[in-house]
Amino acid sequence: MKVSLTVNGKERTGDIEPRVLLVDFIRTTLGLTGTHIGCDTSSCGACTVLVGGEPVKACTVLAVQADGREVKTIEGIAGTGALAPIQVGFHEEHGLQCGFCTPGMMLLGEELLTRIPNPTDEQIRWAISGNICRCTGYMNIVKAIQHAARLTSEAAKAPVADGALAGGAE
Amino acid sequence: MFPAAFDYAAPTTLGDALALLKQRGDEAKIMAGGQSLIPLLKLRFAQPALVIDIARIPDLNGIRRQNGHLNIGALARHVDIERDADLAWLCPILVDTVHWISDPLVRNRGTMAGSVCHADPSGDWGSVMLALDADIVARSQAGERVTKAADFFKGPFTTALRADEIVTEIHIPLPTGKAGGAYNKLERKVGDFATVAVAVQVELSGGKIAKAGIGLTAVGETNIKATAAEKALVGHEPTDELIADAARLAAEAAHPKDDIRGTAAYKKDVVRIYVQRGLRTALGHAREVKA
Numbered sequence: 226m227k228v229s230l231t232v233n234g235k236e237r238t239g240d241i242e243p244r245v246l247l248v249d250f251i252r253t254t255l256g257l258t259g260t261h262i263g264c265d266t267s268s269c270g271a272c273t274v275l276v277g278g279e280p281v282k283a284c285t286v287l288a289v290q291a292d293g294r295e296v297k298t299i300e301g302i303a304g305t306g307a308l309a310p311i312q313v314g315f316h317e318e319h320g321l322q323c324g325f326c327t328p329g330m331m332l333l334g335e336e337l338l339t340r341i342p343n344p345t346d347e348q349i350r351w352a353i354s355g356n357i358c359r360c361t362g363y364m365n366i367v368k369a370i371q372h373a374a375r376l377t378s379e380a381a382k383a384p385v386a387d388g389a390l391a392g393g394a395e
Numbered sequence: 396m397f398p399a400a401f402d403y404a405a406p407t408t409l410g411d412a413l414a415l416l417k418q419r420g421d422e423a424k425i426m427a428g429g430q431s432l433i434p435l436l437k438l439r440f441a442q443p444a445l446v447i448d449i450a451r452i453p454d455l456n457g458i459r460r461q462n463g464h465l466n467i468g469a470l471a472r473h474v475d476i477e478r479d480a481d482l483a484w485l486c487p488i489l490v491d492t493v494h495w496i497s498d499p500l501v502r503n504r505g506t507m508a509g510s511v512c513h514a515d516p517s518g519d520w521g522s523v524m525l526a527l528d529a530d531i532v533a534r535s536q537a538g539e540r541v542t543k544a545a546d547f548f549k550g551p552f553t554t555a556l557r558a559d560e561i562v563t564e565i566h567i568p569l570p571t572g573k574a575g576g577a578y579n580k581l582e583r584k585v586g587d588f589a590t591v592a593v594a595v596q597v598e599l600s601g602g603k604i605a606k607a608g609i610g611l612t613a614v615g616e617t618n619i620k621a622t623a624a625e626k627a628l629v630g631h632e633p634t635d636e637l638i639a640d641a642a643r644l645a646a647e648a649a650h651p652k653d654d655i656r657g658t659a660a661y662k663k664d665v666v667r668i669y670v671q672r673g674l675r676t677a678l679g680h681a682r683e684v685k686a
Contacts, residue, residue, distance in 0.1 A: 226403065243403030243446065244436070265396050267434060267501060268586065279474075279503045285433045286504065289403055290448060354585045355498025 488576030522610030575680025
């Protein structure tokens with residue numbers, strides 16, 4: 226079956242069996258290995274990607290279900306230039322140890338901040354409640370998302386400041 | 396893990412979907428969000444020859460109010476219920492329940508109707524549908540057929556749906572007057588299936604209980620409607636004694652099994668406690684309603 230998805234802003238096509246999971250399409254067909262496979266049973270969230278802007282577990286979505294939709298993976302976060310605010314947050318607050326859950330956590334954080342620009346700790350904890358960090362670094366993940374929230378709201382107050390946190394969107 | 400091979404169709408009208416289902420019958424499986432079906436496909440517990448993805452049929456979307464009912468479309472996702480500001484006051488038990496369902500990512504794709512049709516005895520919505528006396532609306536080429544939630548669940552993962560039918564909507568009678576509800580769930584961790592959960596919905600009239608609905612999760616072959624407990628409540632003033640009595644009757648209706656989440660005796664006792672707790676919360680909410 227032919228599918229056509231917009232992945233990180235680029236149109237990507239494939240000719241696949243209907244049983245191919247979105248996570249396998251992303252990793253194997255497209256070679257984007259930043260999306261991880263952890264439990265493979267929709268428990269851990271390592272395979273989190275955004276479909277139509279919403280976080281989903283790509284191990285429990287068929288690639289054909291995402292036909293015609295926009296998909297964002299961790300590779301789409303930084304764009305071409307400077308680190309995105311969510312990446313700066315994880316860097317500054319030591320939001321990762323082994324890094325296995327990090328792509329999912331960053332995508333969740335980014336999506337949360339588009340809905341709730343200044344989330345409380347509790348809102349962040351609920352948002353990441355479907356994703357497991359086996360280093361148990363949750364405290365710093367929460368801080369990292371708070372850090373990104375501060376950076377994003379500061380950037381919004383000074384929209385023409387020159388590029389330190391531009392996120393490489395251009 | 397990946398599923399056994401299957402054919403896939405994503406019709407864009409209900410008519411096309413029904414025609415395809417009529418043709419392929421038992422060997423086809425309907426998919427909405429896929430959050431219950433895809434894990435079963437991956438484990439190969441389910442190996443349908445054809446998956447009919449109804450997610451691209453536009454008329455199945457949405458949550459509407461009509462004739463004192465809430466009509467929840469087959470494609471309304473858990474997250475749509477979670478973020479619907481009106482439901483928080485129209486039918487609070489729905490919002491109370493939705494936070495307990497799996498995790499936020501699964502809620503972004505899974506649907507209420509899909510969960511009800513999946514008929515997992517550990518599913519949360521089934522008990523809420525029983526407590527609210529919901530109607531399950533199905534369509535086939537022969538027309539529309541409405542089944543009461545109480546008659547819908549036939550066994551584990553088995554419903555009253557016929558092979559050529561697709562659930563298009565769930566109709567929930569909107570609570571009126573002094574109504575309140577509660578969903579209490581015991582789970583080991585976020586996203587886990589219930590050890591035990593209990594849905595309670597009550598309506599008060601003149602200080603007495605006019606309506607009562609109680610649904611039990613994960614304590615039997617299906618979600619269970621605790622009919623004897625409901626009957627014991629209706630027409631009476633909600634005293635501590637009455638609540639204790641109803642809770643005992645509900646526990647008697649539960650038939651849990653020993654498993655990794657607890658012993659049968661423990662689970663029956665949790666039913667008893669959660670019915671009491673649910674009734675107190677629901678009655679508290681009902682009394683607050685300015686009717």
